[in-house]
Amino acid sequence: MQIAVHSNQSDFSPRQNAVLDSALRLLVDGGEKALTTAGVARAANCSKESLYKWFGDRDGLLSAMIGFQASKVRTFEAHAGRLDAAKLHELLVTFAHDLLDVLAGDVSLALNRLAIGQASRDGSKLGHMLQERGRRQIGKRAGALLEAARRARLVRFDDADEAYGTLYGLIVSDLHLRMLLGEPISEKDRNFDRRAERAIDAFLRLYGTNENSAAS
Amino acid sequence: MQIAVHSNQSDFSPRQNAVLDSALRLLVDGGEKALTTAGVARAANCSKESLYKWFGDRDGLLSAMIGFQASKVRTFEAHAGRLDAAKLHELLVTFAHDLLDVLAGDVSLALNRLAIGQASRDGSKLGHMLQERGRRQIGKRAGALLEAARRARLVRFDDADEAYGTLYGLIVSDLHLRMLLGEPISEKDRNFDRRAERAIDAFLRLYGTNENSAAS
DNA sequence: CTCAATCAGTACCGTACGGTACGGTTCGTG
């Protein structure tokens, strides 16, 4: 794994970041219902008045939480060296594993639940933010990798977005939704190593140009 | 398409079903926030007292709404006749299209949002119900079809659940989540015919035994 | 007709939350 590049520095003071951290913790533990302004103030040892001064209102706090969390998710540099089939396979598996780790994270699940819960009333502002700062970033990483693989004649596709969509579906399937619904996830589904391997094998069988890269 | 088999008769009187219909309408239009007991009573021309007598409390109403909606979703009989490659392809495409239609439905999206929003506090009772009555039913249909295809030597797989997971991922990818988040869906993504075709082609390339069934 | 049951409509209660105002404390600066 490479080092974080886009530090995505958050727009808030350290004190405010600490408050946002407490708020995220509260959200993860108790869901949206537990995320009251009084609760955040108590958990963060700050006053409600400061909350409103810093974040405007409750929605501003929610937006700030998403922005803050996004600033902590590291985005990775595309591989720089020469790509061969084995290296591509390895990078794709790493990507798949990272993606699953992110989606399965406590905070990610809580924020997605929050944004989905508000999707009907706020014009999807939070959902849009989550998509833009979350999936889009990780999608750019995958897109760059796929594009490099295509230039190296290791994969073939017409539409990069469609190829990425297939890759995403093979990796995640309905696991993300099941986790969002709170379903208990079986041990087998929790085995991200195997899941990533299977998904990438299938993806390369579909899009790979070098058949031996798909050793079933 | 075949005719509904499991009528899944709802456990409520016609009057109560009408109330549940109003409640669903309210939920679809305004999200969970708009689904107040007073609002339901007003929309359905019934009294709050009756609501509480019939459904116990607000959670009971939510559960009843999910059960009521599930009772309206038709589940289909597995194909009875002899399967060949072309027929399998057709049935799979139909399945994919039906799945996408269900997931993209107003009521389905609203109920999924509701269950996800409550996943943190109610021990996923609603989410579990949704999974059990929704995905599980449609999954059984796909499972039966895949099993029949395997017996006919048209596809090969070890783990039926895994094969279904792959099929689901290829069909849906992250479209469901994007819809739940309220993202505007592009015209291309809304083209379920093409999407279903592509997914089934890919699935048969991965699992099919007869290579000519995958005419790219 | 009479009685009992059901239900719509409404008023009501307790509570919890978003948002605001205020007193007291800390801390940096001249």
Next chain:
DNA sequence: CACGAACCGTACCGTACGGTACTGATTGAG
């Protein structure tokens, strides 16, 4: 020290919601 800004803790206000109680109208059985 003196002053002021930032801020914590808390009290407060208006509102909205879940849930309950009451009243009057309708209906169906004996």
